[in-house]
Amino acid sequence: MNLDHTHVAVIGAGVAGLTAADALAGWGVRVSLFEKTPFLGGHAIQLNCKATETCVKCGACVAEDKLRRTTRHPNVEIHAGTQIEAISGRPPYQIAYRTHSPLVNADQCDGCGICFQKCPVPGAIMQGRAPRVGPYVAIRRDLCRYFDNAACSLCRDACPQGAISLSARAQAGTMQADAIFLATGFSPYNPSDKPYGYGQFPNVITSLDAERLMREHAVMKRPSDGGTAGRIAFVQCVGSRDAQLGHPWCSKICCGSSLRMARLIQSRQKDAQITFFYIDVQTFGNDFQSFYRSAREDIKMIRAIPGDILRTGTDELEVVYFDPESSASRELVFDIVVLSVGLIPAGDNGRMARILDWTADESGFMPPHGSSRQPAPAGIFSGGAATGPMSIAESVSSVEKAVFDMVRYLTAS
């Protein structure tokens, strides 16, 4: 099969897009990989390896492996910091895009970390894992308050190297693609509207914040004062299995991910007391049952979802819940509360669907590959968490199946 003259655009460079790009490049296809943020790897590259004495098969290393392979492949051209503006034609497609120059000058930045301390938005400044393919420190335009209403420039003002420029320019470009692979992933639910004090109480964090804190400090530090948190609560199903929000789905990965995180914390902080508030525990993988049995020995499991979280005068958190065993309201006090946020449709799915002349499904996720209810336009393929909540392993296998069909499509056309 000779696919040397075919050209595919992969949109989104999370583990799904990297897998698609790597697999297609392996078939000889020329690939343009578009990523809207300055970093490749999506959410998976932000996760910790959760191995304690042995590997717990969390999948975090898969993203790093895909990143290394894809960025080295000569058939893959990377467009980081790039938004797709328009797609026309039926195929080949004409793609118009806009690439933003990086806001952090990699040559000037010495990685001192002052910008991280100053930034008021968790996750808006990121530390890259792949310095060879982009800036080591980068600012996410979609989260940075400067690009919302020019309200904040604390990082730029504080940078001792003058490496940050918030008024960097964008360059327009066009290309032609024989087919398009959509791998735009998911958004983590933002729990600011829940009665849990997220965004107001510094020690209420999301599961993604917890991943970042553990990467930065190796133990769980309280954001309020930098002390090590001893009493830690995980609250499951925040933003999923919630009919009121219109998110009835289970996000599938949160129970396993949070329990593995809890075990990682316990392995590094021997005196940590961990409590897990849950509806029911979703199991996955052949060996999850034995992992779960041993986790239950050291983790206090409470089958209830808290109604409220209150902040004490000393920045502790009082979690109020209805105890089904005693049929009474109870309170427990913690140093830190981790909200296990659900996987919801990516913010610009609607826009991407319009650009592609397709429709998202009723939940807001993109239709999965091979959907008979909402068949994709000719030459458009999809995979990974853009099509619904899924783990890293599931994202990879969904993409591999779609790539196989894409190769058949390219060969036949």
Ligand SMILES: Cc1cc2nc3c(=O)[nH]c(=O)nc-3n(C[C@H](O)[C@H](O)[C@H](O)COP(=O)(O)OP(=O)(O)OC[C@H]3O[C@@H](n4cnc5c(N)ncnc54)[C@H](O)[C@@H]3O)c2cc1C
């Ligand atoms: C807190 C947390 C913990 C998790 N723990 C685990 C775990 O332990 N094990 C596990 O298997 N899974 C875990 N997951 C799930 C895992 O993150 C996903 O399976 C994986 O990230 C899916 O990869 P993806 O590439 O489909 O999506 P994403 O990771 O969301 O990547 C999508 C990429 O596309 C980019 N993009 C979006 N729109 C556009 C656009 N219009 N143009 C260009 N680029 C675009 C995004 O910026 C992003 O880089 C966890 C998730 C969370 C939130």
